[in-house]
Amino acid sequence: MKKRIWTILAVLAMALLAACGSGGENDDTEQESSNEEEEIKALEVDFEVPDTAEVGETVQLKATVTYGDEKVKDAEEMEFEYWEKGNEEDSTMVQSTNNEDGTYTAEVTFDHDGIYEMYAHTTARDMHTMPKKSITVGDGAESEEDSGDSDSDDHGDHHTEGFGMHFDKPDSIKAKEETDLTVHLQMDDNPFEDADVRFEIWKDGSENHEYVDAEETKAGEYNAGHTFDDAGSYKMIIHVENDEGLHEHKEFQLEVTE
Structure with missing residues (x-):
């Protein structure tokens, strides 16, 4: 009798475990489907x-x-x-x-x-x-x-068909305070991802050029922080490259205050 009871309990336990495992798989499948649905949204x-x-x-x-x-x-x-x-x-x-x-x-x-x-x-x-x-x-x-x-050449504008660059120029830049530099890139109206983006920065009249690598924080959005040592007029060139041989650049003028 005891043996039969233990056998029944063992069978029930196995059935319960199987149900839990199946439920977990279903949950994972539903989660994956939900994630896939979210990913395809644009x-x-x-x-x-x-x-x-x-x-x-x-x-x-x-x-x-x-x-x-x-x-x-x-x-x-x-x-x-x-x-x-x-x-x-x-x-x-x-x-x-x-x-x-x-x-x-x-x-x-x-x-x-x-x-x-x-x-x-x-x-x-x-x-x-x-x-x-x-x-x-x-x-x-x-x-x-x-x-x-x-004029386009003077400013270093991009020339690749379909390529777009937009620099979020800060409203104000103060010396000795870190400034957020953000640029958005796209190709044929789609975010341009996995690019190598670098900010080249120098003060007017100076031969000392600083290079700051940007990180892609969102699809097509590249960000870096930089601290300007002194007030004055600066030039900045944004360089964009990728593994397919693209190399674009564009120049901007920045004013830094005390």
Whole structure:
């Protein structure tokens, strides 16, 4: 009798263990499926800009932001940046209006003929993307010829088709305090990952150049900290390379205060 009881208890224990093991596998499978579903979500921005416009005409810029099937109504950042082609250093930032339905809009006008390029800078769900568009205002051709490539070369602008670089220029930089340097990179409207990014920094008139390696903290976002020893005007070149032979760089002017 006792032997039968022990046998029954042993069978029940084995069944219980099997059920627990099966449940664990199911839990793991469900967790993996959930993680896979989360991974395939992406921050998407449908950036709408007219192909052409007339000088002085009001042009609407519109961005529809989605995360998977969700309309993003609370983007952390949504602003437009535009510049005349070949003169990105002289760009204009425009804050958007959040229409609270996943769309963000702004209105701009252009005061002379030219070809203008623009980004829709968007940060949401811990990701950043910046789709790029262009618009031809008036004749456009003369401005494109005048702007040429010389200004672009002077500033070390990038030339690879589809490549985009946006430096989050700090509002203020103080000497002897660490400054956060952040740059966003993308290729064909997608985050440009696994790049080697380095900040080359020197004070105007100095031959001493410092090199600071950046770390990719998010997809396409590279960050480094740097402390400027003295107040004054500095130049900075952001170098970007990868294993496929890409090498892009762009120069910026920085002002450091006491």
